[in-house]
Amino acid sequence: MNVSASIPSLNSPNAQGTPMILDTLPDPAIAGQVCPARTRLQIDLMLLAIEALELGGSEAILSFAEELDLQGIIKNRVNLWRMRASNPMRRAHSRRPLDILEAKALVVIACYIARRLTVVIRQLLTIYQQLAQKQIPPEQNLRLANYLERFRTHFKSRMNSRRSGVLALTSDEKLDELAIDLLGKLLFCTGTAGMQRYWISLFDGEVE
Template sequence: MQLNISAPVNPDLIVPKDFVRGCPRTVRMDIDHLLLAIEALDLEAVEVMLALIEQLGLEKTIPSRVAFWRLRNTNPLRRNYQRSSLDWDELKALVKIACAIAKQFDTGLRLLISTYQQVTEGKIEALGLQQNQFFLEGYIDRFRSLYIGRMRSPAPLNNEEIGELALQQLTRLLISSGTAGEYRLWNSLFDGAIA
């Protein structure tokens, strides 16, 4: 996947006052699940994310592949959970990476979300969109496989719940793909989080 990186919108991502003690566990879970969804959408996504670290000038915050892996493993549901938290600069870096990729996925995300709506309304066959349904199911299957492979065993969610989580990430990625994507994603991560 080739990314066109222009100067990304960089709003001030302000830490809500209630969370000055550190990054909540739900936020660490949510950002990791979002990056997992990116991996399910593009099999080369991890390499793209690593390339973006340099392109976005984030090397001081994420200096290596191992450092990136450790950040992902601050998700307490992970099999290789690192018993540490994300600092705010690390979370901001992951938000920047997710939004840069989401911008490139915008059209595909809209297609997958509209396909899901058509599936739930029973319109796929009438519209002749079985191929779109195949792509959606493929994404959900890949997400499920990644989730089961990476999270602790037994998996914290059942198959149906993992599928619902995969679909939720599509919407979160879509809100991250616009011009104010970083700001929107940042705020959505804290929505409902407990300090």
């Protein structure tokens, strides 16, 4: 994926050694500064949608971690996998907590990738809306069908089908709805203060 994240003004660490780009996201008022289950789930699903949008999406995540000077938090592929395995719906779910700093890094990367893919995301959503208005199945459009198929494949291979939340998403129709909803969230992240607004939404109902 030909994406680049040249943002030198935000790459320098602050006085505490934390990359300044993470300071653009406020610290939520939650106990222990670790992410609730819902937050971990939503972040992982956003990354899953990115992987479905672009072949090599996981490599792009690691590439952005390096370009945004976040490799001190997201060190390598194994480290990234462990963070995402904190999603309680995963087959390989780990009880390892996801702390706020790690969550910020993942959200920043997801939002920057979304910005680079804004045109693609907007086109897919437009195609979906046009097909829906004409009551034409989404599989009739090759680009949209490819995205939806990849998302379903990723979801089914990585999520635990015995989890109650996954059981509600067993049909292709439900998974397609989720995939489209995630496209909308990715597009939301590209708007004015979208990254900050999305970050805050991840903790709705969770703050003390």
